Amino acid sequence: MTSDVAAPRNPVPFPDREVVVGLVVNPVAGLGGAAGLKGSDGEQVQREALARGATPRAGERAARAVRALLARRPGTRVVTVPGSMGEHSARDAGAPCVLVRPSPSSSADPGSAGATTARDTRRAVLALADVDLLLFAGGDGTARDVLDAVRELGDQAPPVLGIPAGVKVYSGCFAVSPAAAGFLAAGYASGLRHGPGTAGAGTVEAEVVDLDEDRYRQGLVSPRLYGSLRVPAARAALSGRKSGSSGVVPASVEGIAREVVARMRPGVRYVLGPGATTQAVGRELGLTTTLLGVDVVEADDGGVLVAGDVSEAELFALVTGREAVVVLSVIGGQGFVLGRGNQQVSPRVIDAVIGCGDATGRRLLVLATPQKLAALRGRPLLADSGDEGLDRKLTGHVQVITGYRESTIYQICTASEEFQG
Amino acid sequence: MNTAESFAELPVAPKPPLRRFHQARWDEPIIFELSAPGRRGLAVPEAGAPPVELPETVRRAEPPKLPEMSQLHVLRHYLRLSQENLGVDLNIDVGQGTCTMKYSPKVNDRFAAAIAELHPLQHEETVQGVLEIYWRLERMLAEISGMSRVSLQPGSGSAAIYANIAMIRAYHAANGEGHRDQVITTMFSHPSNAACAKTAGYEVITLMPDADGYPDIEALRAAVGPRTAALMITNPEDTGIFNPRIREFVELVHSVGGLACYDQANANGILGITRARDAGFDLCHFNLHKTFSTPHACGGPAAGACGVSAALEPFLPGPVVTFDGATYGMETPPSSIGKVRPFLGVTPNIVRAYAWIMAMGAEGLRQVAETAVLNNNYLMHKILQIPGASAPWDKRRVEQVRYSWQELSEETGVHSEEIGVRAADFGVHYWTSHHPYLVPEPFTLEPTESYSKEDLDEYAAILAHVASEARTDPEFVKGAPYNQSVHKIDTTSLDDPKAWAPTWRAYVRKHLS
Numbered sequence: 001m002t003s004d005v006a007a008p009r010n011p012v013p014f015p016d017r018e019v020v021v022g023l024v025v026n027p028v029a030g031l032g033g034a035a036g037l038k039g040s041d042g043e044q045v046q047r048e049a050l051a052r053g054a055t056p057r058a059g060e061r062a063a064r065a066v067r068a069l070l071a072r073r074p075g076t077r078v079v080t081v082p083g084s085m086g087e088h089s090a091r092d093a094g095a096p097c098v099l100v101r102p103s104p105s106s107s108a109d110p111g112s113a114g115a116t117t118a119r120d121t122r123r124a125v126l127a128l129a130d131v132d133l134l135l136f137a138g139g140d141g142t143a144r145d146v147l148d149a150v151r152e153l154g155d156q157a158p159p160v161l162g163i164p165a166g167v168k169v170y171s172g173c174f175a176v177s178p179a180a181a182g183f184l185a186a187g188y189a190s191g192l193r194h195g196p197g198t199a200g201a202g203t204v205e206a207e208v209v210d211l212d213e214d215r216y217r218q219g220l221v222s223p224r225l226y227g228s229l230r231v232p233a234a235r236a237a238l239s240g241r242k243s244g245s246s247g248v249v250p251a252s253v254e255g256i257a258r259e260v261v262a263r264m265r266p267g268v269r270y271v272l273g274p275g276a277t278t279q280a281v282g283r284e285l286g287l288t289t290t291l292l293g294v295d296v297v298e299a300d301d302g303g304v305l306v307a308g309d310v311s312e313a314e315l316f317a318l319v320t321g322r323e324a325v326v327v328l329s330v331i332g333g334q335g336f337v338l339g340r341g342n343q344q345v346s347p348r349v350i351d352a353v354i355g356c357g358d359a360t361g362r363r364l365l366v367l368a369t370p371q372k373l374a375a376l377r378g379r380p381l382l383a384d385s386g387d388e389g390l391d392r393k394l395t396g397h398v399q400v401i402t403g404y405r406e407s408t409i410y411q412i413c414t415a416s417e418e419f420q421g
Numbered sequence: 422m423n424t425a426e427s428f429a430e431l432p433v434a435p436k437p438p439l440r441r442f443h444q445a446r447w448d449e450p451i452i453f454e455l456s457a458p459g460r461r462g463l464a465v466p467e468a469g470a471p472p473v474e475l476p477e478t479v480r481r482a483e484p485p486k487l488p489e490m491s492q493l494h495v496l497r498h499y500l501r502l503s504q505e506n507l508g509v510d511l512n513i514d515v516g517q518g519t520c521t522m523k524y525s526p527k528v529n530d531r532f533a534a535a536i537a538e539l540h541p542l543q544h545e546e547t548v549q550g551v552l553e554i555y556w557r558l559e560r561m562l563a564e565i566s567g568m569s570r571v572s573l574q575p576g577s578g579s580a581a582i583y584a585n586i587a588m589i590r591a592y593h594a595a596n597g598e599g600h601r602d603q604v605i606t607t608m609f610s611h612p613s614n615a616a617c618a619k620t621a622g623y624e625v626i627t628l629m630p631d632a633d634g635y636p637d638i639e640a641l642r643a644a645v646g647p648r649t650a651a652l653m654i655t656n657p658e659d660t661g662i663f664n665p666r667i668r669e670f671v672e673l674v675h676s677v678g679g680l681a682c683y684d685q686a687n688a689n690g691i692l693g694i695t696r697a698r699d700a701g702f703d704l705c706h707f708n709l710h711k712t713f714s715t716p717h718a719c720g721g722p723a724a725g726a727c728g729v730s731a732a733l734e735p736f737l738p739g740p741v742v743t744f745d746g747a748t749y750g751m752e753t754p755p756s757s758i759g760k761v762r763p764f765l766g767v768t769p770n771i772v773r774a775y776a777w778i779m780a781m782g783a784e785g786l787r788q789v790a791e792t793a794v795l796n797n798n799y800l801m802h803k804i805l806q807i808p809g810a811s812a813p814w815d816k817r818r819v820e821q822v823r824y825s826w827q828e829l830s831e832e833t834g835v836h837s838e839e840i841g842v843r844a845a846d847f848g849v850h851y852w853t854s855h856h857p858y859l860v861p862e863p864f865t866l867e868p869t870e871s872y873s874k875e876d877l878d879e880y881a882a883i884l885a886h887v888a889s890e891a892r893t894d895p896e897f898v899k900g901a902p903y904n905q906s907v908h909k910i911d912t913t914s915l916d917d918p919k920a921w922a923p924t925w926r927a928y929v930r931k932h933l934s
Contacts, residue, residue, distance in 0.1 A: 068834060071896050179834035179895070370608075370627075374857035378632050397643035405624040406615070408608075409640035411631075 019189035020077045021069065022131030022158065023097075024124045024146070026138035027084040029058040029166040043117070058165035059089045061178045062137035065163040066093035068182025069135075073189055079131055081124045089137070102127040118145045125149035133188055133232065134158045135181060139166010140210040143173055147208045147227050159203045159230040161185060172206035172332050173229045188232035202233040205276065207332060225274065225331060227292065252369040253277055255403035257284035260327060260365060262404075264299035268323045269306060271296055271315065271353070273342040275329035277367045294344040312344045316352060324353045330368040330400070335376050337366055337412065338394070339384030347387035350394075366400045366410075373400065373410065381412040388414060439886055440879075442848035443904045445504035452498055453925045456488035462495060486926075505906035507850055509717070513876045515800065516841070516851030518821045518865025519611065519659050521687045521711035529714070529776045533769035541764040545750055551772075552749035555742040555765060558775040559726075565786070566685065566705050567698025568728030574738045574766040577718075578686045578708035579613040581725025582653070585704045586621045587758040588729065588736040589651045589680050595736075595756060598678065601650035605674070607636040609658035609823075611684055612855050623650060630859065634662050634814030641673055649679035656683065657690055659855065659865065661797065661818035671701040680704065680733075686725075688712045689869055690794055690820030693787030703730045713774040724770035740765065792870035793820045796877060800868050803881035807888050809833075813860050821867035823860050826888075830862040835891040835898050837862040842909065843890065843901035847883045 028046045066089060069076055078095040080086030081102055090097040102123035121138070122145050128134055136146050143162055150157040162174035163181040175181035191202070205228040257280035264270060272278040272295045282289030285303030289295040293309030296318050307318060318324075326345055328337050338345065354363045366381065381398065383391045391414035400410045490498075508514070514522035536551055545552065559571045575581035586604070593601045604618035607628045615625045626644050631637040636654070652674040657663040664670070671681040683697040683705035689712050697705035709715045709724040717723065729737060738761045739753025751765070765771075781789065801822050804810050809829025812822050826837045841851045841864060854863035868877055891898045902908065914920035922928035 177831045177834060180831075183834045183899075369857075371857040373629060374608075374859045377859075377861075378630060397640050399626075399644075402627070405619060406627065407624070408627045408629055409637075409644040410629060411637065411640065 018075045018077050019073075019132045019192050020079055020130070021185055021189065022128035022134040023062065023066065023078055023080040023086045023090055024121060024128065024134065024136045025058055025062045025080075025084065025086050025089050026121055026136070026142040026145075026165070027056050027059050029138035029142050030061075031056060056084075058137045059084055059092070061165040062086070062089035062135070062163055063092040064178035065135060065137070065175075065182040065185070066090055066095050068179040069185045069189075070095055070182075072183055072186030076186070076189060079128060081127060085120060085124055100127045121145040122149040122152075126152065129153050129156055129158065131158050132192055133185055134160045135163055135185055136160060137163040137165040137178075139164075140171050140208070142166060143171045143208045143229070144210050144226050147229055150229060151227070157230075159188075159232060161188075161231050170210070171208045173208055173231050184232055191232075203230040204233045205229070206231045209331065225292070252371070252403055253280045254284070255406070256367050256369070256401050257281045258404045259401050259406070260367065261285060261299065263365070266300050267298070268325055269296055269298055269319060271319065271324060271326045271345065271349075273326070273328040273345060275331075277329040277369070278327055281327060281367075294342060310344060312346045312349065315344050316346070316349050319349060320352050325363055325365060326350065326353050327365045327367065330366065330372055330381060332372050332375060335379055335381045337381050337383055337398075338391075339382075339386060343386070345385075347385045347390045350385060350390060364394070364398065366398050366412075368400050368402060368410075370402050370408075373402065373408065381410055383412055383414055439847055439883060442846065444507075444845075444848070444906045445501070446906045447501040447505060449498065449501045449505070451925060451928075452488045452490070452495075453486075455490060455494060455498060458489060460489045460491055460494075462490060462492040507845065507848065512849050513872060513880045514849075515866050515868040515872055515877070515880055516844070516849060516864070518823065518852055518867040519687065520717065520852070521689050521708075521820075521867060521869055522717070522871075523689075523714055523869040524871040525714050525716050525773070526777065526780070529773040532776045533772045536768060536772055539768070541768075549749050551768060552742050552751070553744075554772055554775050556744050556749055558771055558778070559742065561775075561778050562707060562726050562728060565688070565692065565696065566707070566728040567696035568705060569731040570729055570734050570737060570741065572727045572729075572737045572741060572761075573724065573771055574741075574760065574762045575706075575725035575727060576762045576767050577723045578706065578711070578725045579617060580761055581686075581706035581708070581727050582613050582617040582684065583620065584725075584727050584738050584758065584761045585682050585706055586617050586623070586651070586653070587761075588704065588727070588733055589682065590621060591736045591756060591758050592680065592733055593650055601648055601679070603644075603646075603648045604651050604653055605641065605644050605649060605679075606653045607655070607658065608859060609636070609660050610653065610655035611659070611686060613686075614653040614655070614682075614684055618651075618653060624648075630660075634660055634816055635664050635666070636670070638666055638669060638673075641670060645673055645677045645679065647677065649674060649677050651680040651682050653682045653684060655686075657819040657821075659821070660814065660816075660823045660860070661690075661821040661867075662814065662816045663690075663819050667700050675701065682706075686711055687820070687867075689867075690790055690797075692790040693783065694790055697728065698730065703733060704728065709770055709774040714777040715770040715773040722767040722770070724767045724774065738762075789870045790820075793868070796868040796870065796872055797821060797866075799874070800866060800877045800881060803877065804866065804884065807881070807885045809888055809891075810884070820869070821865060823854060823863055823865045825860050826862040826864065829888055829891055833891045833895045833898075835895045837864050839899050839901065840864070840884070840887050840891060843887045843898045844883050846902050846904040847886075849880055849883055 031046050066078060070093060078090050078097040079100055080090050080097050082099050087097065087099060121142055125146055126149050136142060146160055160173065161181055161184060163178050164174045175184050207228050208226045210224060210226060256277055260281045261284045272281055272289055274292045274294065276291065279289055279291050282295060282297060285297060287297060287303050287305045290309045294315060295308045296306040296310060298304045298306055307314060328342065330337055383394045385391055395413050397409045398412045399407050401407050509522045539548055539551060555573055559573060562571045575584050593599055602624055603626055604623040605626045605628065606614045608630060615627060618625050628636045628640045652670060654670065656667050674681050680703040681701060683702040685697060685705045686708040688707060705728045707726045709726060710717045715724060735754050735756040736758055737754045738759065739757040740751040741754065743750045743752050797818060797820050801812060801818060804824060805812060809826060811825050811828060813825055826840060830836055837853050844850055851864045851866060854860060854865055887898060922931055
């Protein structure tokens, strides 16, 4: 279990009732993929995809996940919304399902593929707020819609798990395959049944990222970090372990934070970028820093929060003429270090920091767990600061802190080069 | 069933293609739970002499809580446990990749038993024979590695790595370069290298593989500098891929004043073919229980050997055996890092390794490597025919391969670990990989020279069968094992120090009280 595993959402086990799994399908997800449209966001693209002969496949993939879930836990109750947004897939999989009608006045039963919108996904999620786990089939765009609805629900939101069915599936909230989503859901359900503390009943935060499809079609890749969703923690357990290697996972984020703090020098301003890893650095200093914002800290007097959640302009003012170090984490699965979710760390901010004289390597600290680097499968880290000249200056090899007194030297290149390749 | 029909025709039923294995399941308690007060294995007669009065300060207040059992029950207990194992003498042990599981000839145990009566404090004159074995084994390993001298004192492979890192530290300190505080290793080198360096106080830089599966030499170029103490690297790495630019790696580290240390724990693919010193390495180590056929002791005592170049000889652990042309003796090198193990080392294993090498001869050692590599490539050919199995990076492999079930896993939801567990229902097993998993859904196979073609065919057939089960009935595979001593264990407690109980006393304290 990772250290940021939370207790089960519902602390009371359910000895007297089956776990309820919700299902939402974005029936048009993945349409644009085979059609070569690089995505499926927007009705126009969806119509174009259908015109090019694309067939909807999200519903079928959702059914595969439900089938896997039922194979593992035959009694699981599936609650979904009518039509192609869930009902069809659930029935296809042979699930005796309960239907909930989204309100208020949604576009009723969307019926045929192509007619649903992001709003329908959000409404469906809101209607299914009472489930123990919500499965959704779609891509990164769908994940964003789910995230919006989850934010609206606040503390009432159930944990979710993505069934990969979209063109772009970069977000960390997806299982590796539809069947895997079903198995994971079953494992989570078993965990809940057996009560708190049971293996599989915990959740972790997983990132939601998405590309701007219009820019992507022009050859410009600009994924953004939108936030995070709580997903079953069992994913880590499923990847298997060698006995005796325990402790590797939980220690790593704290180890990284400890190493960063150990390297901190008095009088230097440290710019902590967004992410759970950099947030752990703040925690190690005894400070409360933001998950998605940029914070400026100093190590003096055991840790000082100079400014929290700063804008680009504020940040520029805080680092200009001062000795500063930028501490950034890596976006999981993609490798972005600069230009994704941390636009506050702008080219002029970086220039101000590394222009101070010292070698770049000491002014820019990149943090990543070994697992995160392993997941890049040999692909380089990416910089897309918005200033190609600066990106090129950063190109080469950068030290990445992977633990306490542990690091690697990893290739970093400009995002445009990587995606042209 | 077919077997029933065949049975009617033949006096002994022919065997099906896959063996109908079933492991013993004794449901055996912990030995402490079997204890009964007053029970004894041996009735010792009353001593004729008065009891020795120990001083109060060294006397136990109460006797140790040892299990009290009869001989039969002790024997039965351990025989039962031994039946619940899949050791190298029972299964086709090619699945424990990186561990180099090979047959340890039983006759060598007889030789080891022959020196069991020696006392480590006997005068040198009375143990010339065993000192000669130490000396000759050292010279043979020096020849095999190209190194100047070899210490046989370490009690395990990791202890040998630690001794090497201690020598590296002592060497730099002696040269007034104690500021060197970084050790560089690679992701596919054995993690003991990183662990030992870190335990010794070094900061560890781990190089990731490049797109071709080789350690990234550009990353090494960026990593080396005045703080570099050493490079500690395995070759071929755990992927089975040999790094052809290894000399450049060594030269890069030398160019900044660092030392290069070759992890040759497993030298099975290169015996008699290439040598550590020939690539410029300053230090290397062997695990005698891998390449040189002494038993894997599962926690020891095993035996490791550290080889060093002439420049590092003064720092060797001591004592080392000397020979003046007539007499064998012992001495501790002038700047020795000290002892890494009491006395000379784990002598029974030194004797076994010596006997094994003597039986092989120089040509035999090379034949070991050639056969191991041939076996590995034959098995790889068989495994890659299984749909869903792959070997990432299109590279020639030496003595082992880290494979991937990624494709099978994505199609079926069955994970590599689960396939390995199901394979145990057929009397074999495999290990996945060190962490983190760079190869997705990994499994690592290493058939040494010990295994026959039939063994490899059977092993591949078992994996092919389980892979096809994963496609037709993934839930069945996930529910495995069915024919094993125990079912799956919940590994979550491994992350919880409150649940750990390395001793019975701790178990009683944490779980029974």
